[in-house]
Amino acid sequence: MTIRRAVPDIHTKSPTESSAFYTLLGFEEVMNLGWVTTMASPSNPTAQITLITEEQTAPVVPDISVEVEDVDAVHAAVRASGAEIVRDLRDEPWGVRRFFVRDPNGKIINVVSHQQGSPD
Numbered sequence: 001m002t003i004r005r006a007v008p009d010i011h012t013k014s015p016t017e018s019s020a021f022y023t024l025l026g027f028e029e030v031m032n033l034g035w036v037t038t039m040a041s042p043s044n045p046t047a048q049i050t051l052i053t054e055e056q057t058a059p060v061v062p063d064i065s066v067e068v069e070d071v072d073a074v075h076a077a078v079r080a081s082g083a084e085i086v087r088d089l090r091d092e093p094w095g096v097r098r099f100f101v102r103d104p105n106g107k108i109i110n111v112v113s114h115q116q117g118s119p120d
Helices: 016-023 072-079
Strands: 003-011 030-032 038-040 048-052 066-068 087-092 096-102 108-114
Touching: 016 030, 016 038, 016 048, 066 072, 072 087, 072 096, 072 108
Parallel strands: 003 048, 066 108
Antiparallel strands: 003 066, 030 038, 038 048, 087 096, 096 108
């Protein structure tokens, strides 16, 4: 299984203030869907953070996102392990396929792959 990147997801009540703060650290906005914003390093685009005000398609806000090459294979491995899947695998309208799983520490992990033809 190939991991493409791991991104901390920060639950925020003030996305504008949070975005301004992380801009001070050198991040720039690379995606904004209103309820979720991704900030990335201009010199290393896989160094990212995600700011989330709410989760619009799942019951909880994740703590971290892990982008993998084959989300279906990871989903099958996680399901076989007996780990708690918090939100089942599905395609999202913004071009990703993802599911949520709870880690042994209670943290929610958003496991995601970009669908064919969608932007990174």
